[in-house]
Amino acid sequence: MPRSSAADSGKRAATPRDRVSAGTVGKGAARRGERATSAQPGERATSAQAGKRATGAQPGDTQFTGTPLESGAPRLGLRARKKAATMRHVQSVALEMFKKHGFDAVSIEQVADAALVSPSTLYRYFGTKEGLVLHDEYDDRIRDSLSSCLADGLSLAESVNRALEEVWGGHFVQDMDVTVLRTRLCLEVPSIQGAMARIVNEEVDAIARAAAESGRWDFPTARVLASGVIWAIIAVLRNWYDGGFTTNLREDIDRFVTMLSAMEATSDLGGGSLGAVDLGASS
Numbered sequence: 001m002p003r004s005s006a007a008d009s010g011k012r013a014a015t016p017r018d019r020v021s022a023g024t025v026g027k028g029a030a031r032r033g034e035r036a037t038s039a040q041p042g043e044r045a046t047s048a049q050a051g052k053r054a055t056g057a058q059p060g061d062t063q064f065t066g067t068p069l070e071s072g073a074p075r076l077g078l079r080a081r082k083k084a085a086t087m088r089h090v091q092s093v094a095l096e097m098f099k100k101h102g103f104d105a106v107s108i109e110q111v112a113d114a115a116l117v118s119p120s121t122l123y124r125y126f127g128t129k130e131g132l133v134l135h136d137e138y139d140d141r142i143r144d145s146l147s148s149c150l151a152d153g154l155s156l157a158e159s160v161n162r163a164l165e166e167v168w169g170g171h172f173v174q175d176m177d178v179t180v181l182r183t184r185l186c187l188e189v190p191s192i193q194g195a196m197a198r199i200v201n202e203e204v205d206a207i208a209r210a211a212a213e214s215g216r217w218d219f220p221t222a223r224v225l226a227s228g229v230i231w232a233i234i235a236v237l238r239n240w241y242d243g244g245f246t247t248n249l250r251e252d253i254d255r256f257v258t259m260l261s262a263m264e265a266t267s268d269l270g271g272g273s274l275g276a277v278d279l280g281a282s283s
Contacts, residue, residue: 084137087125090115094132095181103133103189130195133185138167139203147210157261160229164253172249180245187241204230232256 076084093115097106108129112119126132142163149159172179186192204226211222236252 083125086117086121087135088137090117090122090125091132091135092178095178095185098133098185099181103129103185103192128195130189130192133182133189133192134196134199136182138171141167143203143207143210146207147213150211150214150216155261155264156225156229157257157264160260161257164257168250183237183241183245187238200230200234201227229260232260 090111094106094111097111097114106129108119108122111129111132112122115122122132126135145163145166146159149162150156154162186196205223207226207230208219208222211217211226212219217225233253233256236249236256239252240247240249
């Protein structure tokens with residue numbers, strides 16, 4: 001899924017109509033960092049709730065209910081875990097405010113005040129206000145899993161399936177309400193849509209580089225394949241949104257993977273190059 005990038009860090013969100021004063025926001029850097037990293041937003045969903053949400057039930061509470069790391073994920077260092085916990089907390093607070101008041105009515109300063117962090121921390125971690133929606137903590141794990149599976153010789157369809165399987169319980173069961181809200185905002189708010197297109201293309205290139213490192217494709221070909229996979233998944237999410245989040249997302253994703261597998265079986269995805277054509281060459 002899409003996430004915020006360093007390229008966005010230099011762009012400040014639109015000036016809000018109501019800014020929180022610096023005196024209100026300034027609670028002391030030490031206290032802000034301590035409170036932000038120790039916050040424990042949300043509670044874990046029960047098995048019954050998880051099963052219901054996985055089929056496309058309407059969202060309720062938007063706080064994260066999963067854990068930053070599931071079984072099988074690499075163990076992060078202390079600093080990385082603190083940063084991940086802070087980002088989860090801040091994003092959870094921001095999404096709840098966007099849900100209640102609307103994206104355009106909430107400022108970076110108001111989110112920072114509610115989350116007990118400084119505005120500079122939000123800009124450093126998320127780049128822009130849009131980044132508070134687009135950041136997806138599962139992206140790195142999906143990319144790493146795809147890279148590992150492709151390096152092990154698995155087909156593209158098998159690699160995609162395993163990567164999604166690894167994060168499905170957290171992304172689309174435990175954090176289903178968050179995923180639904182983020183999807184809604186991405187498809188309804190114009191400024192987020194624009195930022196999402198740029199970030200998705202950056203993610204496509206990151207996956208293409210990992211695929212090219214497997215030695216099975218050159219980078220231009222890997223970019224075309226990665227684009228087809230990522231944008232196809234986004235199309236599935238758009239259909240899910242159009243259906244009011246009531247359709248079975250897992251079944252729709254599985255159908256896409258089946259289509260990808262069939263395409264691999266009837267096409268030579270490893271032959272030739274889809275690189276740039278020399279337009280100056282004679283025909």
